[in-house]
Amino acid sequence: MNNKRHSARTERQQQRNDSGSVAQHFPDVSEIVIRMMYHQKGIKGLLRTFNFSPGSYAFFRVDCLCKECTDGGFDLTHVINGMVRNHREAAKGELSCEGSAQASDHASIAYEVAIHYS
Numbered sequence: 591m592n593n594k595r596h597s598a599r600t601e602r603q604q605q606r607n608d609s610g611s612v613a614q615h616f617p618d619v620s621e622i623v624i625r626m627m628y629h630q631k632g633i634k635g636l637l638r639t640f641n642f643s644p645g646s647y648a649f650f651r652v653d654c655l656c657k658e659c660t661d662g663g664f665d666l667t668h669v670i671n672g673m674v675r676n677h678r679e680a681a682k683g684e685l686s687c688e689g690s691a692q693a694s695d696h697a698s699i700a701y702e703v704a705i706h707y708s
């Protein structure tokens with residue numbers, strides 16, 4: 591169990607290292623801010639904010655908060671790709687955990703993305 595989780599972590603780290611920088615993917619983006627509100631059993635309105643500068647990894651996956659969840663998470667990559675393509679500055683929506691583990695407490699999130707262009 592711990593090993594499985596550990597290898598998923600390592601793999602995630604590898605994906606992050608392979609993802610390249612924000613500047614490489616989106617040369618005209620000066621800042622990306624992701625705000626997300628977690629909804630999960632036992633956790634009330636946990637708000638997290640992620641800031642990306644041009645030098646940050648262009649890796650927009652966030653882990654599920656559920657302990658048993660090793661392959662889940664929230665992937666905002668397609669949201670951000672779509673926004674940049676259309677030069678949109680703000681978007682919001684909701685996502686549910688993609689995890690396949692039989693766990694009752696997978697989280698879901700409400701997100702807001704703001705992108706500043708240079």
Ligand SMILES: [Zn+2]
Binds near residue numbers: 689
């Ligand atoms: Zn999950």
